[in-house]
Structure formats: structure tokens, C-alpha cells
Amino acid sequence: MSTATATHNEHHDHGPEKGLMRWIRTTNHKDIGTLYLVFSLIMFFVGGSMAMVIRAELFQPGLQLVEPGFFNQLTTMHALVMVFGAVMPAFVGLANWLLPMMIGAPDMALPRMNNWSFWLLPFGFAMLIATFFMPGGAPAAGWTMYPPLIQQTGMALPFLIFTVHILGISSIMGAINIIATILNMRAPGMTLMKMPLFVWTWFITAYLLIAVMPVFAGAVTMLLTDKYFGTSFFNAAGGGDPVLFQHVFWFFGHPEVYIMILPAFGVISAIIPTFARKPLFGYSSMVYATASIAFLSFIVWAHHMFTVGMPLAGELYFMYATMMIAVPTGVKVFNWISTMWRGAMTFETPMLFAVAFVILFTIGGFSGLMMAITPVDFQYHDTYFIVAHFHYTLVTGSVFAIFAAVYYWLPKWTGRMYSEKLGKVHFWLSVIFVNVLFFPQHFLGLAGMPRRIPDYAVQFADWNMVSSIGGFAFGLSQLLFAYIVFTAVRGGEKATDRVWEGATGLEFELLPSPPPYHSFTVAPEVK
Amino acid sequence: MAHAQGDYYIPNGTNWPILGSIGLTLILSGFAVLLNEIAAGKWMMILGALVFIYMLFGWFGTVIHESQAGTYNSQVDFSFRLGMGWFIFSEVMFFAVFFGVLFYARVLSVPWLAGEGDGVMTHAVLWSNFIGEWPLLNNPDPEMFKSPEGIIPAWGIPAINTVILLSSGVTVTLAHWALKEQKRSALQLWLLATVILGFLFVYLQAIEYIHAYKELNLTLGSGIYGSTFFMLTGFHGLHVTLGATMLVVILIRVFKGHFTPDNHFAFEAVAWYWHFVDVVWLGLFIFVYWI
Amino acid sequence: MLLRVLRYLPALLVGGLVLLVAQTAGADWGALNLPEGVTPISKKVYDLHMLILWICVVIAVIVFGAMFYSMYAHRKSRGAQPAQFHESTKVEVIWTIIPFLILVGMAIPATSTLVFMSDTENADLTIKITGHQWKWQYDYIDDGISFISSLTEESRNAIKGDPASVDNYLLDVDKPLVLPTNKKVRFLVTASDVIHSWWVPMLGQKQDAIPGFINEMWTRINEEGTYRGQCAELCGKDHGFMPVVVVAKNEADYQAWVNEQKGEAAAAAAAAEETWTQDELMAKGAKVYNTQCAACHGANGEGGIGKPIVGSAIATGPLAGHLDIIMKGKQGTAMAAYAAILNDVDIAAVTTYQRNSWGNAASPVQPADVKTAR
Numbered sequence A: 001m002s003t004a005t006a007t008h009n010e011h012h013d014h015g016p017e018k019g020l021m022r023w024i025r026t027t028n029h030k031d032i033g034t035l036y037l038v039f040s041l042i043m044f045f046v047g048g049s050m051a052m053v054i055r056a057e058l059f060q061p062g063l064q065l066v067e068p069g070f071f072n073q074l075t076t077m078h079a080l081v082m083v084f085g086a087v088m089p090a091f092v093g094l095a096n097w098l099l100p101m102m103i104g105a106p107d108m109a110l111p112r113m114n115n116w117s118f119w120l121l122p123f124g125f126a127m128l129i130a131t132f133f134m135p136g137g138a139p140a141a142g143w144t145m146y147p148p149l150i151q152q153t154g155m156a157l158p159f160l161i162f163t164v165h166i167l168g169i170s171s172i173m174g175a176i177n178i179i180a181t182i183l184n185m186r187a188p189g190m191t192l193m194k195m196p197l198f199v200w201t202w203f204i205t206a207y208l209l210i211a212v213m214p215v216f217a218g219a220v221t222m223l224l225t226d227k228y229f230g231t232s233f234f235n236a237a238g239g240g241d242p243v244l245f246q247h248v249f250w251f252f253g254h255p256e257v258y259i260m261i262l263p264a265f266g267v268i269s270a271i272i273p274t275f276a277r278k279p280l281f282g283y284s285s286m287v288y289a290t291a292s293i294a295f296l297s298f299i300v301w302a303h304h305m306f307t308v309g310m311p312l313a314g315e316l317y318f319m320y321a322t323m324m325i326a327v328p329t330g331v332k333v334f335n336w337i338s339t340m341w342r343g344a345m346t347f348e349t350p351m352l353f354a355v356a357f358v359i360l361f362t363i364g365g366f367s368g369l370m371m372a373i374t375p376v377d378f379q380y381h382d383t384y385f386i387v388a389h390f391h392y393t394l395v396t397g398s399v400f401a402i403f404a405a406v407y408y409w410l411p412k413w414t415g416r417m418y419s420e421k422l423g424k425v426h427f428w429l430s431v432i433f434v435n436v437l438f439f440p441q442h443f444l445g446l447a448g449m450p451r452r453i454p455d456y457a458v459q460f461a462d463w464n465m466v467s468s469i470g471g472f473a474f475g476l477s478q479l480l481f482a483y484i485v486f487t488a489v490r491g492g493e494k495a496t497d498r499v500w501e502g503a504t505g506l507e508f509e510l511l512p513s514p515p516p517y518h519s520f521t522v523a524p525e526v527k
Numbered sequence B: 001m002a003h004a005q006g007d008y009y010i011p012n013g014t015n016w017p018i019l020g021s022i023g024l025t026l027i028l029s030g031f032a033v034l035l036n037e038i039a040a041g042k043w044m045m046i047l048g049a050l051v052f053i054y055m056l057f058g059w060f061g062t063v064i065h066e067s068q069a070g071t072y073n074s075q076v077d078f079s080f081r082l083g084m085g086w087f088i089f090s091e092v093m094f095f096a097v098f099f100g101v102l103f104y105a106r107v108l109s110v111p112w113l114a115g116e117g118d119g120v121m122t123h124a125v126l127w128s129n130f131i132g133e134w135p136l137l138n139n140p141d142p143e144m145f146k147s148p149e150g151i152i153p154a155w156g157i158p159a160i161n162t163v164i165l166l167s168s169g170v171t172v173t174l175a176h177w178a179l180k181e182q183k184r185s186a187l188q189l190w191l192l193a194t195v196i197l198g199f200l201f202v203y204l205q206a207i208e209y210i211h212a213y214k215e216l217n218l219t220l221g222s223g224i225y226g227s228t229f230f231m232l233t234g235f236h237g238l239h240v241t242l243g244a245t246m247l248v249v250i251l252i253r254v255f256k257g258h259f260t261p262d263n264h265f266a267f268e269a270v271a272w273y274w275h276f277v278d279v280v281w282l283g284l285f286i287f288v289y290w291i
Numbered sequence C: 001m002l003l004r005v006l007r008y009l010p011a012l013l014v015g016g017l018v019l020l021v022a023q024t025a026g027a028d029w030g031a032l033n034l035p036e037g038v039t040p041i042s043k044k045v046y047d048l049h050m051l052i053l054w055i056c057v058v059i060a061v062i063v064f065g066a067m068f069y070s071m072y073a074h075r076k077s078r079g080a081q082p083a084q085f086h087e088s089t090k091v092e093v094i095w096t097i098i099p100f101l102i103l104v105g106m107a108i109p110a111t112s113t114l115v116f117m118s119d120t121e122n123a124d125l126t127i128k129i130t131g132h133q134w135k136w137q138y139d140y141i142d143d144g145i146s147f148i149s150s151l152t153e154e155s156r157n158a159i160k161g162d163p164a165s166v167d168n169y170l171l172d173v174d175k176p177l178v179l180p181t182n183k184k185v186r187f188l189v190t191a192s193d194v195i196h197s198w199w200v201p202m203l204g205q206k207q208d209a210i211p212g213f214i215n216e217m218w219t220r221i222n223e224e225g226t227y228r229g230q231c232a233e234l235c236g237k238d239h240g241f242m243p244v245v246v247v248a249k250n251e252a253d254y255q256a257w258v259n260e261q262k263g264e265a266a267a268a269a270a271a272a273e274e275t276w277t278q279d280e281l282m283a284k285g286a287k288v289y290n291t292q293c294a295a296c297h298g299a300n301g302e303g304g305i306g307k308p309i310v311g312s313a314i315a316t317g318p319l320a321g322h323l324d325i326i327m328k329g330k331q332g333t334a335m336a337a338y339a340a341i342l343n344d345v346d347i348a349a350v351t352t353y354q355r356n357s358w359g360n361a362a363s364p365v366q367p368a369d370v371k372t373a374r
């Protein structure tokens, strides 16, 4: 990546250090953003490889490749790696790159801590992945870690728990940094209600992170003490309750899924106006909708637990509260479509992914709404219907938004265009095969196939095979993504400063492509 | 907002974070190894702790140095304030978990096991001998989790500790006022008093724990009462110890004459932390000891 | 040239996909949806499911329809000029209120169904269901019948062989739960080790089995038949091999079955009084071992999740210690307490089998020994 242009030289504007130490010692938001994004891509491939083994084992009935115990380890680690290693770091990477440029700041507010937030991650994941090689293997109780099953984990248990602590520290520091940056580093005139939606969504996401990561840390700490220090939080024999863990976990876990989707909403809200050449429709209602979703996310957690035997009043309350989330989410969807309405649209790769996001995420939202209906969730719960739901929200939601964001901003970051042709190929392959991969899982779930099983009854064979084929093809298509990014960075065509005809925002209007090492050493005046 | 931005301080590259990661990872993976009954874990932990402490001295040393050199403008100062404030909020959420667990046990799980509400069949079929009460002095399965023989009453040491901690909140505020009015000896005196009160609290808490373990069989392993009791008071005690240690650092810096009436963020940050620890204790006193 | 092929890529892919789907799934389009089931609950749930599904489909058609129209009509290549409107409080209010009203419309039938499902009073029959790693135990509270239900050996043997060769692969048990039709049956669901979940899609209900707590649910089966399901909560290695089978019989057949069970129980009690020969014990023990223990301790006692039995100090040492771990289990490990699961004869047989197989040689055990150990 080339850096620092001559126009922005201030007294302590220094260029990057040389060699490897640059990346280890850096306090620069762009370097740290790059680190996050590269780390995330690696983790996406690691987690994806596990998913490929899962799909290969499920290709046909019977056990062919892996033992059931190892299968459960793969499911668990696939989810942990994807959620905490791929999707969350990718969004933090985007935040690092973009927030200072979008609000007219020289860097993040707390640059040293920014470095630490990142450099905890590789250590945390090294510890987690090392558990594969320990006696008893990796954790195998699902990413939800329900006791008492999780207590049957071998050596890996404390490593898992401490990994969660490390990731928690990392996320909390990252979130604090984002809040401090947004509250304290905006350029003069950049009022809160002028901030791009990506900044808004991250602002709200950061609050979610600070509020729930400590809860997750507390939950796993109790797992640790129950196993090694004799406490009985989750054991009825001592007056505790295994279900208590589920409450604490989902109090974290539900906001967690919105942590993975709100920044995606921000990305889409940036891309659609650009390619519709028309301002975002309903800016302020988008902000309020995001805030409502975040608020609601704290009071709906037990919709993951409809079958644990809650009292009737609890079931009803959590059903009503969960259904409510469809309202603000719907507002977002309608606003995106109104933004497109009577625009002048072109469909470059970022826009294609954004359009696919709107459709496919909404499909995931619909299945979410179906599961919110408690009596019917008794049938859906813990089946592949749910697996389909959350891959629609996470893969065609979060991951597609990340793809869109990378295609959209990569030319700005590097000053190089990617190959539009290959980008489109990547899009079409992805969008088709991701549906071959996950749509049939709705049928499997409705027909009665439970999740987290390595082998299944013969009547589920056909759709599993379709799903696996889609999975392999979708996986292979992602190699193309890596290739496209790599070739663009290495020697793509030069990008203009505006990059896209309809692009708006400080990063496109005021900064060259690539931007200088410190974006705004002199604050711009925002009108 | 709307500060002149030209001189927002952006530090150069730094080694401290990576050392922090190495130290923390060594401590935690060492602990994990130790929990798996492999003695080498101890050495990993010690090594990690050394690295970590080195990192703390280095990092804070650098920051203190920069602060004394006047590198930070008021905008940087505000970033620090935001950082500390939201860090304390995350700590609040951490304690909220264990308070939540306490309420769940008291309001839901123990009554259910005793046959209230939806727990009729649970009680009748599985725990027909169990009597629900709080404090829980007879566990559902006393063979597995030996029941405590007694609890720590609120109006003994805990009440004294409440007075101690509340007065330490006052003394730290007095110290702050003294700092702002540049009364150095009053500042030193009140700060010293705060530190002493802090450690006195920890000392009394230790006595209480020993009593609970030795004479009452009130332990982490004595059922949900002991579990919630020690988890809440234990994490609180750790935070008091940490806060008191930070106060000691501030005290040393006061003796070195580091703070001025309008540049003493470190002092305030620790004072905030101390008030936070104070408020948590009030919650503990009310919900764990008293009612 | 390449470019031209690329232009058709989407069409090619979609076409290929349609072919693929038609090929592989042509056989059973019926298996795409939730089954309607055979109980009042399952029918209500099915209706609710279809209602919500159709509402979602209609909303999807409207929303995506508008979107696709716009993508078609408002393309730049068609010469569209961008409008500049970007706000309208009126439409925002409209599309907040309309979805809200739709949701209220969904919540009403959902609430009544849920209330209906949760009423477990006035049952004709109560059955306690206990989940163990990886089998179900059924206790007929009123009739004193109790047995274990686990995956059949045929299915287990086919896992690494040819699944298509067995009927109801992975969905078959050695001894199903038998229920009378047209009776309100109440279930008390719990577990001994980890959380399981008892689920039969055709009955329309799923309930988690939580160790230390009892959850209640009820059913009323309208049609005779065999209904299959699976454990639905991850419970460890063999979570996928923990089926549920329910056989619904009419009143007369059901009574006959109950009487037969009572007879067998009496015979078993009598057998426990007898002294068994070593061969009899070994033969019975092999059966018990392979269905109950082999999953963890290996078919040849080599160990796995459980410790090896071959050469085990406990399994070749004093009888009391061996019986103790089998009957009481070991807290905090996967080893469950079998005193409540197996009868005296089975425990005596499996203990004898472990003590005298794969090179182990230790004293045999009589049912009477087990009885005294209880």
C-alpha cells in the first residue's frame, strides 16, 4: 500500500515504519484496519474449511469422514471462528479504516489501545485452535456452550473460557475506542445527525458490545468455577439451574447477532445511495430504527429458549417482544427500496451485493419472524430451519455486506480498481450457490432434521446432497474473492479520487485515493 | 467538540500492546494448563505476570511521561475521560451478571426446586425433601454440595466495611478538593487515608472469609448461596484491591508533584473507579448480606 | 469471446441449478414442509405455520416486486434521471404502523395456540421421560412400567456400512414408547446427565429435558400408527443416534400391551431371585453391554469417551468397587448411575460380562449381589 502524500505534512505526521515491525508496533488506524481485515479473511477461510468438512460428512447418510465427537468439535469451532474471528473483526477493520475518514479525524481517539485491541485476537485464536490438538479435543458442545454438556469437555475447557475473556477484552477496548472517536474526534460542523449511517450504526453497535461482552465473560467464568472450584450455579443439586446459563448466554448472544448485522446495515446504507445516485431515503428514521433495534435486542433473549420450559407468561412476553423487531427492521428495508425508487441505478459489484443483501437478508428475517412465533418454534427449534435462518442473516447478510464494503472502498484505500468483470463473476457464483447451499436447509428442517448431527435418516439424503454441492461451489468461489483483492492491490488500474460517480462523504469528496497515512491532520470544515 | 485538531497527539509505533498480549496469553494459558493439573502452568503464569507487569510499568510510564511533557491537549484528555467512563460501564455490566444470577436463584430456581409456581412436579418427583428458603442452608442434594452451617450476618463486619468504604469515598473527594485548591499536605493526607481505608476493608474481608470457610462451612462449594456470595464479594474484593493499588500509584505521583489543579486526569480516573467500587458494595450489602 | 460467455454465466448457472434440483428431489416434493401431524396441537401449529408463511410470502412479493420494478425501470442505462426526494414522514409512519398491525394479527392466534399447548391438567395418563446419554427412559407412573429405549443394533451397524439397507435408519429403537389413542397423555420430561430434548414432529411438540428439573407437556394422538423423532438438543457424541419412537395403539391393544409388560416385569423379578450360570450371564451381558455401554467403552472394551474396561483396575478388582461405579456412576463425568436404569439381572449380567471378556478374568456376579448392593 502506498502512503503519505506531500499535501498533508504536519509536525508529527510520520510515515509508516519499515518491515514486519510496522505491523506489530503500528498505531495507525489504516494499518490496524488492514490487519483486522487480513486476519478476518484468514479466519473466514479457516472457519470455512471446517464447514467444508461438515458439508462433506453430511453429503450422504452414514459416517464416512469423521467421528461424531470430532464432528461436534468442527461445528463448535466453525461457529466460534466465523463469529468472533471472521465477521466481527471484519467490521472492526472497516470501522478502523473508515470512521476517521468519514468524520474528518486524523486517527482513532486512542491509537495505542487500538493496536492492543487487534493484537489480542491472534493470541486468543491461537489458544482456541490449539485445543484441537489437546487430549479430549476441541470444545464440542456447540458455540452456545450449554452446561452440563460443556463440562464434559477435556483439557480444552479452560482454554476456551480464557479465549472468550481475551476476545472480550479486545472487543470492549475496540468499542470504547470507537465511541471515543465518534464523540470526540468529529470535524467542526460534523454534527451527530450529519454522520454517515455507517458511523451511526457502528456507534450503536459499540454500545451493544460494551454492554454485552462483559456478560459473556461473566457467563463463561461461572462455567469455569462450576467445573474447577465447586460452585453450583448450573447444578440443581446445589440450588442452581442449567437453564440459568442459557439466560445469561443469550442476554449476550442475541445482541451479539445484531452486533454482526448493524454495521452491515450501515454499509448497505452507504452503497445503495451511491449507485442509485440519489440521497438515502429517510436518514433520521434510519437512525431511530437502528437505535430501536439495539434497544429491543436487550429484551428478547429468551426466544432462543422457548422449549426449555419457561412459564407461560415468559413465553408470551418474549414472543411479543421478538416480533416487534420486525417493525424497525422493516423500516430499514423500505427505506432502502425507496432510495432506489426513481434513482438512476447502475449495478457495479458493490451494488449487486447490496441488492442481494436486501433480498436475502429479508428472507432470513422472515424465517426469524416465523421462529419468533412460540408455538411454531416448538417445531422449528434446533432443526436445520434455524441453520438456514442464521446463515441467511449471517452469510448473505453480514458476509455479503462485508464483500460489498470491500469492493466499494478498496479503490479508495489502495488507489487501485479491482477487476469489475471478475467481481461480477464472483457475485453471481456466490449468490447462486449460497442459495443452493442454504435454501434446501429450510426444507430439511421442516421435514424434521435436527441440527448438530453428523448423520441423518435416509429421507433427508437428497437435500443434504444439494446443500453440500452448493457448499463446495460457494466455498471455491471465495478463492476468487481472495484472488480479485490480491490482484487489485498488486496492480489494478488507477482509481479516481471520487471512485464512483455517485459517491458522497468526506472520504470520497476530500481525500485522494489512496488517502494519506494520517487522513485529516487539519480538520476539514463540514457545512 | 470542534477543537482545533492540528495537535491531537498521535503516538508513534509502540511495543507495549504486543507485550501485553504476550503477557496476558501466558498468564491465562498457564492458568489453563495448571487447571489441567500440569505443574508447568505455574511457571508460565509467573513469566506471563512478569511480562505483564513490565508492560504496565512501561505503558503507564510512557503515558505519564507524555502527560508531564504537556503532549496531551484538552481533546486528548477528553478521549481519556470517555475511555475510562465507558470502561467503568463495562465493569458495571460484569457485576450485573452476578447480581442477575443472585436474583434468578432467589426468585426462580430455588423456589421452583421447592415446588412453587411451575416447580410442583420438579419438587414432587425429584426433590421432595427440599425446603426452599433464603439464605439456603439446606441444599437440594446435601451429599453432593454440603450445606453451609451459617451465614455472615449483615450487621457485623459487613456493616463496618460499609462505613469504611463510604468514608473512603468521602476522603477521596476531600483529596480531590484539596488538589484543586492546591493544598498539597491536605491532599496527601486524605489520599493516604483513602488508601488505608481501602486496605483495611480488604483485611476485614479476608477475616470474614476465613471465618466463613473455617467455622461456617460457607464456601464456594456449599451450594448456590455460597456460590453467589463468594462470586459477588470475591470479584468486588478483587476490584477493591486493584483500586487501592491504583490509589497507591496516584499517591506516589502526588508525592512526586505530578498533578496540577487543571491537569490531573489520572487522579480523577482512579477516583471514579473508587466510587464505582463503592456503589457496587452498597448493592452487595443490601442484596447479599442484608435482605 | 470470454466476455460473451460470462454474460450468459448467470443464466447457465440458474439453468443448471434448476436441473440439479429437479433431478435430485423429483421424488419427494411432499417432504418439503412441516408435517401436519396427528394431534390437536400439531394441527393448530401447522395451521399457524402456514398462515405466517403465507403472510411472509405476500409481503415478500410486494416488497421485492417493488424493488425489482425499480431496478428495471430506474436504471441509468435506460436514461433514468435521479429524483432528489429523500424524506417523507407520512410514508415512514405508514410503514411503521402497517407491519405493526400485521404482527398483532399474527400474535392473536399464536397466543391462543400457546395457551392451549400449555394446559397439562386433567390428563388420563402420566409418563415420565428421562433422557440419558444416549437413550430414553420411560416410566409409566400409574402402571409401574419402566424401560429404556435406544437405537437398534441394525441401525448402529449400518452407520459405517450401508444406511439404505435398514428400514428407518437412525429412527428405530429396540423398545418404543406405547401410547393409547384419544387419551390425554401428560409427559414429565427430565434428564439425568446433560440436557436432551424430546421431539416427535408428528405430535407437534418438543420439550427440553433438563437435569434436576421437570418440564411438562401433553399430547392426544388421534390416529393409530408409529411416529418417529429424535433427540433435538446437542447432548454429546451420539446426539444424532438417540431416536424417539412412539407407537399409538387403540384402547384394547394398549391394555393388552400394558398387561404383557406387567407380566414381563413379574418374570424379571422372579429371574432376579434365581441363580444364573456364567454362560447365561455372559450371553445376556453381551447384549446389555452392546446396547448400553459400547458407545462409550468401545465394542471390545477398549475405551473411548469412557475409560478402557480391558485391564481396568476397577473391572478386575473387588466386586464392590465395580458395582459401585456402575450403579452410582461418577459425578462430573459421562458415566451415569445405572441403578435406576437397569434391573438387577441386567446389572449382574453386564458386570459379569465386563469382568470376563477381552482377557479380563474376575468373579461373576449374581442378581442377588446386585440386590444387596442397592
Ligand code: HEA
Pocket (backbone or CB within 6 Å): A144, A257, A258, A260, A261, A303, A304, A305, A306, A322, A323, A325, A326, A327, A329, A330, A331, A333, A361, A362, A363, A364, A365, A366, A367, A368, A369, A371, A372, A373, A377, A380, A381, A382, A386, A389, A390, A393, A394, A397, A398, C056, C059, C063, C099, C100, C102, C103
Ligand atoms: C445477523 C444475525 C441475525 C439476525 C439479524 C437475526 C434476526 C432475527 N432473528 Fe435470529 N438467529 C441468529 C442470527 C440472527 N438473527 C442466529 C445465529 C441464531 C441461532 C443461534 C443458535 O442457536 O446457534 C438465531 C436464532 C433465532 C431464533 C431462535 C430459534 C430457535 O433456536 O428456536 C429466533 C426466534 O425467535 C430468531 C428470531 C429472529 C428475528 C425475529 C429476527 C429479526 O431481527 C428479523 C427482522 C427482519 C424481518 C422480519 C425482515 C424485514 C422486515 C420487513 C420486510 C417488514 C415487514 C415484515 C413483517 C411485518 C413480517 N433467531
Ligand code: HEA
Pocket (backbone or CB within 6 Å): A044, A045, A046, A047, A048, A049, A051, A052, A054, A055, A075, A076, A078, A079, A080, A082, A083, A087, A141, A142, A143, A144, A387, A391, A394, A395, A398, A399, A437, A451, A452, A453, A454, A471, A472, A473, A474, A475, A476, A478, A479
Ligand atoms: C458468521 C458466521 C458464519 C458463517 C460465515 C458461516 C458459513 C458457513 N457455514 Fe456455518 N454456522 C455458524 C455461523 C457461520 N457459518 C454458526 C453460528 C453455526 C452454529 C454452530 C452450532 O451449532 O453451535 C453454524 C453451523 C453450520 C452448520 C450446521 C452444523 C451442525 O448443525 O452440525 C453447517 C452445515 O452445513 C454450516 C455450514 C456453513 C457453510 C457451508 C458456510 C460457508 O458460507 C463457508 C464458505 C467459506 C469457505 C468454504 C472458505 C473459503 C474457501 C476455501 C477455504 C477453499 C477451500 C474450499 C473447498 C475445498 C471447497 N454452518
Ligand code: CUA
Pocket (backbone or CB within 6 Å): C131, C132, C134, C195, C196, C197, C231, C232, C233, C234, C235, C236, C238, C239, C240, C242
Ligand atoms: Cu440427547 Cu441429543
Ligand SMILES: [Cu+2]
Pocket (backbone or CB within 6 Å): A253, A254, A257, A301, A303, A304
Ligand atoms: Cu436472537
